Amino acid sequence: MSLQSPSAERQTWMFTQMLRIRTFEERVKRSFTDHPGVIRGHTHLADGAEASIVGSLSHFRDGDAALATYRCHGYPLVLGSDPKAVMAEIYGRADGLCKGLGGSMHLTDVKRGFLGTSGIVGAGIPHAAGAAWAAQIRRKGNVVMCFFGDGASKQGAFHETLNIASLWKLPIVFVMENNGYNVVTTTAQEDANAAAGEALAVKAKAHSMPGVTIDGADPVAVYTTVGEAIERARAGQGPTLVESKVYRLSAHGNIIAPPGVPLHYPEHEAIAVFGKREEYEAALRGDPVPRFRGVLVRNGTLSAARADELAAQVASEMQGAVDFALKSPFPKLESALEYNYA
């Protein structure tokens, strides 16, 4: 089975979604300096993973579901969540997607199929398989997209779930965004496959499912490969493990510090921990957003002027999200006890 490349119109949509994620994440990062203290705790940005996220979610249908990790801002934006509500959630406000009770690490938008986000590495993988079992029973051809990082593939939850998903032929696609680092540990320091010079996708072999490695910075490659895995899953042929190689362009998260210490984003671990400035600069040169813009302008899908216009629209949209979130009130104190039980 070979999937057609997305139409020009679809590629423009994909580029716009990538811009939206990038700009949103830039605004989150800027909040630490523009509005110190407004964002609390820990935020994790998806800059660098835009092509992977958008390419993967381009095939999403009504009734499909997606589950992700604490690095979760990008997915709901693509699925149609209002960036105002997403930003308000990250600001801990009443108009947030989760009424200010979840925050940056636990974005959920059930109406748009974004079912829930565990902040514990690997723990959400079986949840996605459970949703896939539900889809299998309902027999409507729906799939579940399960997103996680390279670090999660060392968790028991990953292996236990891939085994069952393959055994039960669940309609699920496992998208491993391999950004090369588990916080400050490189993949080669913690992964036997990586240390042996193998792709992490070989882990699929142990669970008798297809495993493929793709350039996660190329949205069309992601679209095609993940699209084929989705078709396979919808047809009842079971899961696929897609290793999508991305480079996280920001540090793992903002600094971890007690109140009183202003939070900020430190330099990327490649520089701050390993002193590999060239590795990071090479990643910047391969930045998927300008790279895809270049492809679209060069092949005539998009004029440079139209690309700039889209960027300006997105900038204005995300400014609106920040303005909205700042104005949104804090949740009522009673709501702190409201949702423990259904």
Add this chain to the structure above:
Amino acid sequence: MANMPYIAAIDAGIHQEMRRDSNVLYFGQNMATTENHAFVAAYGHDRVRVTPISETAEIGIAIGAAMAGFRPVVELYMAEFMLVAMDQVVNEAPRFRYMSGGQVKVPLVLKAGYGFTCGWAGQHTGTLTSLFAGVPGLKVVIPSTAADAKGLMATAIRDDNPVVYLHHYLLTLEHGEVPDAEHLVPFGKAEVRRAGGDVTIVATGWMVPRSVAAAEQLAKEGIKAEVIDPRTVAPLDLDTIMKSVDKTGRVVLVDQGTRHASVAGIIAAEICEQRFKSLKAPIVLVTAADTTIPYSEPLEAAVLPDEARIVAGVRKVLK
């Protein structure tokens, strides 16, 4: 009414709910491996499945299926096996409704036996109730009779929250009258197993029949003990307990859990804060000793609450 063992009553509760609601799923290790399995035969492999030995995935899959609209019951056999997947039990299932601002519900039942103190030694004999009872978002039920085993299971399946259903292994073959018709036992409603005005005994699970036996023994001496079985420890029916404390002023809390990890400790704290002035004597806790359960029979018996220790506890509180 039918007279049946506790274990059959649990199955009757699951059948009752699987028949009425096609969204109820039942799965776990070492079950449903043939077409003759009663649940497979009745409901098919879509809803009834065997899993590998993968507690994290089993419970995690239940969470995902629940968020997607189903009502899974996970057969875990032993409460200790939940420890393998403690993140899913404590830090996943009960968190999603809250963290999503009420967008999702996670209706699932974790069915697990506990307290198998008959030579199973250190790792399969625990009474881990208090590990779960204090987790916001979780409900914890402990049936002590066959009728409650059915009715609490049915209510657990209909509940829209994650429920830890702890059945006591030493009650497995205890028979009791169980309603044939639809049977539901409400959560958060204690049952007074024996009325009395001299002393309040609160006990759960296997400790309930032991406490009733102790109360019967004391009755021969004219001591009237009231035995309260909370049936669910989360939610906990403190009202019924407090009313009894107001009446008796003397309290013995019986718990198979180790003393410093017992639900008895939580109940004692509530009574002290809410009814200090009603108390005529310090509360007495009759619990397991703070120890791993030993294998050797006399040692195992020596560290657990029994009828004699409950009687002694009552005598102490009456002094």
